Amino acid sequence: MAKKLMKGCEAIGEAAVQAGCRLFFGYPITPQNEIPEYLSARLPQVGGTFVQAESEVAASNMLYGASGAGCRCLTSSSSPGISLMMEGVSYIAASELPVVIVNIMRGGPGLGGILPSQSDYLQATKGGGHGDYRCLVLAPSTVQEAADLVMDAFDLADKYRNPVLVLGDGLIGQMMEPVEFKRSTRLEDLPAKSWATTGCKGRERNIINSLYLDPEVLEAHNWKLVRKYEEMARTECRHEFWSPHGDADVLFVAYGSVARIAKTAIDALAEKGVKAALFRPITLFPFPGDALEKAAARVKHVLVSELSTGQMLEDVRFHLGKHRPVSFYGRVGGVIMTPDELVAEALKLAGKAG
Amino acid sequence: MPTVLVEKDRCKGCGLCVSACPSHVLAMSSEINARGYFFPLVEHPDDCTGCRYCVLVCPDLAIQVENKGKTTAPPEALTEKPMHYCPGCTHGVIHRLVAEAIDGLGVRERTVGIAPVGCSVLAYEYFNVDMHEASHGRAAAVATGIKRARPDLIVFAYQGDGDLASIGMAETIHAANRGEKITVIFVNNAIYGMTGGQMAPTTMPGQVASTCPLGRDVTLAGYPIRMVELLKELKTPAYLTRVSVHDPKAIMQARAAIKKAFQHQVNGTCYSFVEVLSTCPTGWGLQPHEACDWLRDNMMPYYPLGEFKTPEKGVVKETER
Amino acid sequence: MYDEIVLAGFGGQGVLLIGKLLAYAGMKAGREVTWMPAYGPEMRGGTCNCTVVLSGRPIGSPISKSPHGLIALNLPSLDKFEASVRKGGIIVVNTSLINRMPHRTDVTVVPVAANEVALECGSGKAANMVALGAYLGASGIAELESVKAIVAETFAAKPKLVTVNHEALSRGFALGREKAPAGAVN
Numbered sequence: 001m002a003k004k005l006m007k008g009c010e011a012i013g014e015a016a017v018q019a020g021c022r023l024f025f026g027y028p029i030t031p032q033n034e035i036p037e038y039l040s041a042r043l044p045q046v047g048g049t050f051v052q053a054e055s056e057v058a059a060s061n062m063l064y065g066a067s068g069a070g071c072r073c074l075t076s077s078s079s080p081g082i083s084l085m086m087e088g089v090s091y092i093a094a095s096e097l098p099v100v101i102v103n104i105m106r107g108g109p110g111l112g113g114i115l116p117s118q119s120d121y122l123q124a125t126k127g128g129g130h131g132d133y134r135c136l137v138l139a140p141s142t143v144q145e146a147a148d149l150v151m152d153a154f155d156l157a158d159k160y161r162n163p164v165l166v167l168g169d170g171l172i173g174q175m176m177e178p179v180e181f182k183r184s185t186r187l188e189d190l191p192a193k194s195w196a197t198t199g200c201k202g203r204e205r206n207i208i209n210s211l212y213l214d215p216e217v218l219e220a221h222n223w224k225l226v227r228k229y230e231e232m233a234r235t236e237c238r239h240e241f242w243s244p245h246g247d248a249d250v251l252f253v254a255y256g257s258v259a260r261i262a263k264t265a266i267d268a269l270a271e272k273g274v275k276a277a278l279f280r281p282i283t284l285f286p287f288p289g290d291a292l293e294k295a296a297a298r299v300k301h302v303l304v305s306e307l308s309t310g311q312m313l314e315d316v317r318f319h320l321g322k323h324r325p326v327s328f329y330g331r332v333g334g335v336i337m338t339p340d341e342l343v344a345e346a347l348k349l350a351g352k353a354g
Numbered sequence: 355m356p357t358v359l360v361e362k363d364r365c366k367g368c369g370l371c372v373s374a375c376p377s378h379v380l381a382m383s384s385e386i387n388a389r390g391y392f393f394p395l396v397e398h399p400d401d402c403t404g405c406r407y408c409v410l411v412c413p414d415l416a417i418q419v420e421n422k423g424k425t426t427a428p429p430e431a432l433t434e435k436p437m438h439y440c441p442g443c444t445h446g447v448i449h450r451l452v453a454e455a456i457d458g459l460g461v462r463e464r465t466v467g468i469a470p471v472g473c474s475v476l477a478y479e480y481f482n483v484d485m486h487e488a489s490h491g492r493a494a495a496v497a498t499g500i501k502r503a504r505p506d507l508i509v510f511a512y513q514g515d516g517d518l519a520s521i522g523m524a525e526t527i528h529a530a531n532r533g534e535k536i537t538v539i540f541v542n543n544a545i546y547g548m549t550g551g552q553m554a555p556t557t558m559p560g561q562v563a564s565t566c567p568l569g570r571d572v573t574l575a576g577y578p579i580r581m582v583e584l585l586k587e588l589k590t591p592a593y594l595t596r597v598s599v600h601d602p603k604a605i606m607q608a609r610a611a612i613k614k615a616f617q618h619q620v621n622g623t624c625y626s627f628v629e630v631l632s633t634c635p636t637g638w639g640l641q642p643h644e645a646c647d648w649l650r651d652n653m654m655p656y657y658p659l660g661e662f663k664t665p666e667k668g669v670v671k672e673t674e675r
Numbered sequence: 676m677y678d679e680i681v682l683a684g685f686g687g688q689g690v691l692l693i694g695k696l697l698a699y700a701g702m703k704a705g706r707e708v709t710w711m712p713a714y715g716p717e718m719r720g721g722t723c724n725c726t727v728v729l730s731g732r733p734i735g736s737p738i739s740k741s742p743h744g745l746i747a748l749n750l751p752s753l754d755k756f757e758a759s760v761r762k763g764g765i766i767v768v769n770t771s772l773i774n775r776m777p778h779r780t781d782v783t784v785v786p787v788a789a790n791e792v793a794l795e796c797g798s799g800k801a802a803n804m805v806a807l808g809a810y811l812g813a814s815g816i817a818e819l820e821s822v823k824a825i826v827a828e829t830f831a832a833k834p835k836l837v838t839v840n841h842e843a844l845s846r847g848f849a850l851g852r853e854k855a856p857a858g859a860v861n
Contacts (some may be wrong), residue, residue, distance in 0.1 A: 004700070005695065005698055005699055005708070005710070007701055027520075027521065028516070028549040028550075028552040028565070029549060030545050030548070030549050030714065031714060033549050033550050033564070036552070036563055036565055037550070037552070037564045037567075040564070040565040040566065040567060041567045050565070052552065052553055052565050052566075052575070054520045054521060054523060054555070055490075055520065055521035056521075057493065070418065080489065082492070110489075111471065111475070111487065114714065165666075168713075170740075171737065172709070174711060174712055174714060175707065175709055175710065175711045175737045176695065176698060176708075176709065176710035177709050177710075177734075177737075178702050178708065188698060192487065215828050257736075259734045260733070260734070260735045260736070261735045262735070263735050264731065264734075264735025264736060265735070267732070279788070336736065338740060339735050339736060386750075386772060386774075387753065388750075390685060390749040390750050390751060391773060
């Protein structure tokens with residue numbers, strides 16, 4: 001397929017269709033409206049169904065039903081709406097159902113703002129709703145990667161029977177960049193789901209449930225989920241290490257849109273005689289901690305940058321240990337740092353400021 | 355002789371005053387104001403009869419009329435801040451009617467308003483009373499909390515169709531059923547404006563919206579929800595009415611209804627709910643005056659105006675309305 | 676080559692569209708491109724703007740604090756962005772709706788009566804195309820013919836619009852070219 005100029009949100013919608021998703025449930029909220037708008041026109045063209053739910057609470061529970069019935073399904077929202085969806089997501093995780101959720105983050109807390117932010121990192125990676133569960137979290141940095149990761153998200157959701165969250169922000173969602181859809185899944189090639197509520201003709205009945213009144217049974221279920229998350233940590237960690245100017249003194253750690261800004265800063269720093277590199281987690285849960293440890297071992301300074309007051313920072317500090325100094329530069333509220341700001345921070349660390 | 359005073363830099367050039375003037379006193383300028391909009395000029399001042407229709411329909415409070423030594427003035431219950439609404443959007447008119455009711459009953463200093471999520475999310479910038487910003491759909495619950503904590507306060511919720519009739523349906527129905535002594539102003543413009551024109555629970559059959567690009571299909575999305583009719587089925591006493599703001603006469607009726615709704619709260623009588631049919635020129639893709647006609651021709655037959663329930667009479671039959 | 680351009684006006688003037696045309700032209704010329712709209716709570720009435728970045732290298736931030744170029748279709752846009760334009764940059768000013776000239780003396784100013792020129796081309800709505808043409812003429816950032824080809828694709832269903840828009844682009848281009856700073860590639 002040829003390259004097209006597309007908004008991140010529209011590319012996400014088309015990627016879902018290409019991944020064999022035929023169901024979308026959602027509720028309007030800025031800055032992700034182009035996902036439901038795109039799919040309201042696109043899904044009927046491929047025999048799919050679009051439902052504008054009455055609320056995000058309802059949308060997440062529609063998703064719960066559709067995934068229980070064995071269909072690839074998607075919802076999308078932005079921060080305040082994602083908070084409302086947490087009820088359904090907890091039930092989905094508990095019932096081990098494959099769904100894909102897109103969060104185009106905006107500034108919070110509360111109603112916050114509508115401009116880009118990364119302030120839902122902790123909610124996304126530490127569970128988000130009630131109970132002991134995790135979502136697998138993917139963080140794209142370009143429109144192309146958003147499309148690629150949405151397709152992967154459906155496969156990973158099916159593989160682990162677990163919700164997969166694609167965590168973007170208003171920048172990724174609203175920006176247009178060239179994009180190419182590299183593969184297309186045929187519905188007949190989708191994995192069979194013997195556990196789904198498809199009618200019990202010719203088999204034992206299937207039950208989708210998250211209620212375990214016997215504490216020992218629930219405990220066993222909790223540990224089973226944990227083993228699944230451990231398996232994800234062993235096999236699904238993804239990251240990008242970008243070091244175009246040789247052995248670096250400063251290592252930026254950033255994901256999503258901040259990572260691309262860091263790349264521009266790294267090139268600018270090279271012109272000023274400071275070698276810097278980027279470690280970009282692509283999976284935020286599981287967090288690529290081992291790879292980060294290796295990358296950090298080779299540099300003098302580690303600089304975490306986020307569009308938050310320091311959320312991923314907690315994971316970076318956890319993996320590098322309390323004796324390793326880690327610096328932080330964050331902008332919040334919808335303000336996006338410029339490459340120059342990151343250059344200035346790195347120069348300070350490298351002792352070349354002023 | 356009456357004089358029309360135009361504060362030109364408040365104007366957004368919607369032209370509703372020009373269409374509303376029965377004596378063709380006003381015409382749009384060919385130069386632009388500081389905000390980059392064409393604004394009305396008083397072309398034929400001698401023809402002005404002082405009817406004040408232009409004042410009534412102006413959503414931006416940019417027009418006043420001076421007559422017999424008296425000048426119309428913006429209500430005290432509104433701040434002077436220019437509103438962010440799109441040109442020709444009737445939210446500004448409804449804001450003014452609510453503020454006039456508050457002023458008229460002399461309750462400004464003991465009123466608390468609830469702003470919703472939607473186009474009127476910034477209503478707390480415009481009402482010159484204590485305001486509380488609610489999360490999406492929960493205005494009636496927040497209002498319940500305030501009113502139960504301080505029954506002496508006058509509490510109103512100002513909500514759009516998505517906020518009230520979609521995500522906030524449960525809160526709306528239960529506040530009405532409990533008979534909370536609050537006033538709900540429900541602005542129904544048949545679309546989600548703020549987020550870019552998606553289908554609302556009140557979008558008309560066949561009406562195109564950005565999430566029903568082929569028009570609302572009632573076999574998939576159901577029929578538009580008539581909130582007043584739905585609420586009137588509850589046994590709890592209430593004041594339920596539907597009004598419109600598409601022309602000066604309708605605006606005058608809306609003003610009376612909104613005041614009556616607040617009066618019921620002041621008297622401690624009952625829950626009061628005013629559905630106001632409103633326009634969304636941007637979301638509907640129409641010029642402001644065309645949007646008023648569209649409302650009259652398409653919305654009013656489906657959403658009839660009138661009092662549907664009063665605490666005195668109970669449910670009002672259609673023939674009595 | 677790294678170019679950041681801010682395009683701004685009221686909602687409804689078609690600034691997002693001309694931004695997309697510019698981004699498309701860049702993409703077809705094999706450059707990295709981003710197009711980023713500024714989005715606010717009001718659907719109409721505020722200033723509506725987008726930033727287009729064209730580059731030979733992967734693009735970091737799709738927004739710009741100091742663009743190389745500005746197309747200002749109304750006064751609030753000129754007020755808001757004039758100061759941010761980089762020294763030596765280009766400002767296209769729509770004099771039909773802007774009643775002042777930029778204060779800056781260290782940039783190339785291209786005044787165009789975009790609405791009047793567009794009317795002469797057959798539709799006042801093509802003012803955005805006149806302004807884009809002027810920017811192309813003054814900056815040489817993309818080929819006029821390439822943008823015209825994209826317009827022809829975009830409006831394939833409405834051939835009348837293609838003619839009007841082509842004419843508007845050409846008229847704007849000529850006006851821009853008169854003001855082109857020395858060294859701009861045309």
